[in-house]
Amino acid sequence: MSHSDHTTGRNTGRDADVAIVGTGPNGLAAGVTLARAGLRVVLYEASPTIGGGLRTESLFDPEVFHDICAAVHxxxxxxxxxxxxxxxxxxxxxxxxxxxxxxxxxxxxxxxxxxxxxxxxxxxxxxxxxxxxxxxxxxxxxxxxxxxxxxxxxxxxxxxxxxxxxxxxxxxxxxxxxxxxxxxxxxxxxxxxxxxxxxxxxxxxxxxxxxxxxxxxxxxxxxxLPRGGSARIAEAMAADITAHGGVIHTGRRISRLAELGRPRAVLLDTSVKGLLELAGDRLPSGYTRALRRFRYGxxxxxxxxxxxxxxxxxxxxxxxxxxxxxxxxxxxxxxxxxxxxxxxxxxxxxxxxxxxxxxxxxxxxxxxxxxxxxxxxxxxxxxxxxxxxxxxxxxxxxxxxxxxxxxxxxxxxxxxxxNPNYVGGDIGSGAMTLTQSLLRPTPRFDPYRTPLPGVYLCSAATPPGPSVHGMSGHLAARSALRREFGIRTAPSLAP
Structure with a gap:
């Protein structure tokens, strides 16, 4: 039930409009939204299989499959x-x-x-x-x-x-x-x-x-529970992305934003810690300090x-x-x-x-x-x-x-x-305190947009937070569509 590298589609990554790092449910939801808007989208996944919290694998017996992270949805x-x-x-x-x-x-x-x-x-x-x-x-x-x-x-x-x-x-x-x-x-x-x-x-x-x-x-x-396991949800989302020209690369760890070339928008399905690691010293010092105050549960x-x-x-x-x-x-x-x-x-x-x-x-x-x-x-x-x-x-x-x-x-x-998004084992990508529930990851009017031009955070470290709902990715993609591409009408998500 593993999901191999998707290399179908026209774009190869270097000519992409949008690069997405991470293929958890929010990264995939962002990919669906952006690809359906007619953009050239490429996703990068460090693991051999897509899905993040939506992976299903055989662990002990080739005929018995286990949900590795989320199971009930x-x-x-x-x-x-x-x-x-x-x-x-x-x-x-x-x-x-x-x-x-x-x-x-x-x-x-x-x-x-x-x-x-x-x-x-x-x-x-x-x-x-x-x-x-x-x-x-x-x-x-x-x-x-x-x-x-x-x-x-x-x-x-x-x-x-x-x-x-x-x-x-x-x-x-x-x-x-x-x-x-x-x-x-x-x-x-x-x-x-x-x-x-x-x-x-x-x-x-x-x-x-x-x-x-x-x-x-x-x-x-x-x-x-999805029949056959949680990976079925990830597979359906990935299939929609590739059907709209997107590309998904597995086994591709991104260590710095510079590795992504020059897409017009970058969306990061990563933890706050991951954002800090990817952006290095490119982030303004005040924003960096705010991110470092982010608490994990x-x-x-x-x-x-x-x-x-x-x-x-x-x-x-x-x-x-x-x-x-x-x-x-x-x-x-x-x-x-x-x-x-x-x-x-x-x-x-x-x-x-x-x-x-x-x-x-x-x-x-x-x-x-x-x-x-x-x-x-x-x-x-x-x-x-x-x-x-x-x-x-x-x-x-x-x-x-x-x-x-x-x-x-x-x-x-x-x-x-x-999964590096689970900092210290925190599967919620950040402590669910009152402040961090409403103002994650930092107090900003647009919680998905970072101070770096064209760079957005789309993980569960942004509203509405943890669970397999796809809304953090979808809302971050909507923000990028408006600000980077002037597209204000959300694309249809229907089959």
């Missing part, structure tokens, strides 16, 4: 870029589990977020009514909420009512009062498991926005398992969920995530887990199936996470270790070696 189903790009029309099937996510607790209990809101509320007993009050209004304004969060965050909201609702929900989820209104343990744990996707101190205003967004999408457009440590059978969860219904959060109670997650954000390593980190074959049975073979897991750890942590993650799973699925045929762990530090 709520934003690919919800973002404006992908809504217009239309993955389904391009042969990418997003598969939805019956239970979007689950949260096992001690003593065999579990909280379940069904895609069906009513079924979720019924399972939460006395807290079901409050869950409905939290989620129903967001579902009714979902497109406005999604488009506001996944925007450049510099313009007047298209849907003021959605903006007002989002503000209320963000404050509600982003403070210590968010879980106070629940009566049982299941609902606050279920909600806090979503909050922990923000990868930082809990609670916070930034994590409140993440909770509102991901929480309601679980009951709306969903938390789907906690790291993720990745484990891939090859197992012989489905995970033996103590609560069998957990085995129907597309995503599983392992973090214990609300109080335990708040404590653990806050320690992790402070750089304190613990033996009970928050773990996200996916058994892809639950949603996509084609990912399994007789007696062999992949399991994907991330643990939240301090930035730069060098600990091999296999034992840590295995013990966390065993707590809620006794006997899991007996099913493991092979395992591979990548520490947070090694995750940066694999």
């Amino acid at each position: 709520p934003m690919a189903a919800a973002s404006r870029f992908f809504r217009e790009f239309d993955l389904a029309a391009r042969g990418v099937e997003l598969l939805h589990p019956e239970i979007s996510y689950a949260h096992p607790l001690d003593d065999g209990r579990a909280a379940l977020a069904h895609r069906d809101l009513d079924e979720t509320c019924a399972g939460l007993g006395p807290d079901g009514a409050r869950w409905r009050r939290l989620m129903r209004p967001l579902l009714e304004r979902s497109e406005g909420v999604v488009d506001l969060i996944l925007s450049g965050q510099r313009s007047i909201p298209r849907d003021p009512a959605a903006a007002a609702l989002l503000a209320v929900r963000t404050l509600e989820h982003g403070t210590r009062f968010g879980a106070a209104g629940f009566r049982g343990a299941e609902a606050p744990a279920l909600l806090t498991g979503v909050t922990a996707h923000a990868l930082g101190k809990l609670p916070s205003i930034a994590s409140g926005a993440v909770t509102a967004l991901l929480g309601h999408l679980a009951h709306g457009s969903g938390w789907p 906690p790291g993720a440590a990745k484990v891939d398992f090859l197992v012989s059978e489905p995970i033996p969860w103590a609560h069998p219904e957990v085995g129907r969920a597309g995503t599983v959060h392992l973090g214990g109670t609300h109080a335990e997650m708040v404590h653990q995530e806050t320690l992790t954000a402070r750089g304190v390593r613990t033996d009970e980190p928050f773990v996200l887990l996916v058994d892809p074959a639950v949603t996509d049975p084609s990912r399994a073979r007789p007696g062999r199936r992949p399991v994907w897991a991330y643990a939240h750890v301090p930035n730069g942590d060098r600990t091999n996470p296999v034992g840590l993650v295995r013990s966390r799973i065993e707590k809620y699925a006794p006997g899991f270790g007996d099913t493991v045929l092979a395992a591979r762990g990548i520490s947070a530090a090694d995750l940066e070696t694999y």
